[in-house]
Amino acid sequence: MAEPLSVFRNARTRLALVSIALSTILTAAVLALVYVNANRTISSETRSVVTAELAGLADEYERLGMIGLITAINRRTVNAAERDAIYLLTSTDGRVLAGNLSHWPEAVEPGSGWVELTLQRPDTTQTLPVAAASIRLRRGERLLVGRYTTEARKFDQVLLQSVGLALLASVALSLLTGWLLTRLVFSRLADITRTADEIMSGDLSRRIPLRGSDDEFERMAATLNDMLDRIEQLIGNLRMTTNSIAHDLRSPLSRLRQRVELLTSPDRTPAEREGDASRAMGEVDHLLRVFSQLTEISRAEAGLGREEFEPLDLTQLVHDVMEFYEPVALDKGITIAESGTATQVRGHRTLIAQALSNLLENALRYAPEGSQIAIMVADGVDHVSLGVRDAGPGVPEVDLDKLAQPFVTLDPSRTEKNAGLGLALVAAIARLHGGALTLGNAQPGLVAELSFSRASGR
Incomplete structure (x- = not known):
């Protein structure tokens, strides 16, 4: 159990998974919006056509009466099959007066407005989905106008399949993008880590390789290289200063020791001891000046x-x-x-x-x-x-x-x-x-x- 969990502790894996998840969620949201809007547009278009025809037939009824309405419906039913249209006009007792349906659908309440149902198509034995609207006329007659939505359903299936394929393609693209992203990021981080390891092993001359891309990683690498140059210079100065102190202060310290030894010698006259003391103080002053200057240099190098x-x-x-x-x-x-x-x-x-x-x-x-x-x-x-x-x-x-x-x-x-x-x-x-x-x-x-x-x- 520990081994699978360790995979998710890897920053590369987490970054790739986050990239894939965000990309998939965004793509799914966009495709869902497209799917919903497409279905809504098709449904709205169907409803507009049916509502317009229903209003037109109602107007025929008001202007020309029942005979004019029946004539208008018969004229429309001639090419109704080509347009997937249905028309039905019945009397108050349900007797068919005009249209391409054999009876009034039991699932439709006359005058209930917009409905969706399934009906058997007269020219086939298939039961197909229908979107329709019904009204009651002035004398109680019932009028039903609708459209078979088979093609719309087919389009919906094709659209749904397309959305699924697009989502799969998005996931695949996200995998590729995540891989490329992590490869880009972590290859540059690997350069930095490798260089840091080599420097820690003692090779202060190592620098992060530059690729000439002039991007943020390149500028960061250049800045780090400048910092490494400065660190190498400071360490070099420190080494040289340490070696120089050991070498250059040996002579004044040796002279100072000699002066002190002479001061303790019983063979020295008071005048000679005074001269030895004066020269010893000179050596001490020289050492104090050196250490004072070294302190000032160190403070300046440290940015104080x-x-x-x-x-x-x-x-x-x-x-x-x-x-x-x-x-x-x-x-x-x-x-x-x-x-x-x-x-x-x-x-x-x-x-x-x-x-x-x-x-x-x-x-x-x-x-x-x-x-x-x-x-x-x-x-x-x-x-x-x-x-x-x-x-x-x-x-x-x-x-x-x-x-x-x-x-x-x-x-x-x-x-x-x-x-x-x-x-x-x-x-x-x-x-x-x-x-x-x-x-x-x-x-x-x-x-x-x-x-x-x-x-x-x-």
Whole structure:
């Protein structure tokens, strides 16, 4: 008993059964409506013809009397068989005066109006269905007019058979439609499930196959693939960051341990111990900066801070940050110039200012004396861009994609002041705002462009 029930627990079976049931019910309702309306139309047509003839004969009686009525009935009975018509005029005592019936039907009450009954046809021995109407004339005579409904009954049978065949065809079509529907839906779901299983087994490069149909399933698959790309990128960054932390923090921790050991050495003079303590504090400060930057990157990657988005005047924000760094630039013989304007955007003021500060610090580190650092703001169709260009040595093209990765720096003389997290934080802030960080060579120098989506805060 459990095995048959398990079939109905299958979503594919349930969907197919629901599709078949709904389609069958709808088709049955439509066919039933057609059948009822067809029968009603035929019955109404028969009744109209009989009623019209009965009214016409009654009018003949009023105008021409009994002789005129008998003449009219005899004229009609000539081709009555061809029209499946019946006529009967009797006296008050039941004697036949005219018509093609031998006697008044016992089942018909004279003057009772519309009736349906069965009569034996005079030219055959068959008993056939009849639809008729009767009236009493002014002097008590009885008049009956009707039609044999044999052909109508035959049509009714043919119509009923056609409705049955149509219903069977509908069920068959529903089966086919349900099968095709479940095949379409569940084949796409199978693609998603198979891809998810492969990803869960450890292959993060797997993606849901696209079929080029441009339907809702295709758009959902494309969206899921974009999500998987982002997840793979985040996991890759996490792995790289974890490895980098293990590698890059080993040196400052080792130096810190050495400084602490020297502090406890009895051979050190007070001046040497003071220097060791100062250098140990420097190592601690460096580690704190690294962990602070890692925390900021993690928060930005996790989307924290969107609740603090507000309308920003990007041009004014650039001007404020530039004023803060101008004294540092002047000390190095470097000028900072801003150009362009941008419409108001929604974003996190502190984080955007931090991103611009990181770009300026990076430019000031490599820009030669007497050069200029340019800050550029521009409006795009669906984004606003903020760029910083210096006149430094630039970066080899093969290394451009590495610069925004955590703990990556191309400076072989990197000190404890540069852990390679500045551009990684800028890239994370850009992604938080629905944009990206783009790096390129300006020949001379490096240009870093930060984009913000206009819809990022909506």
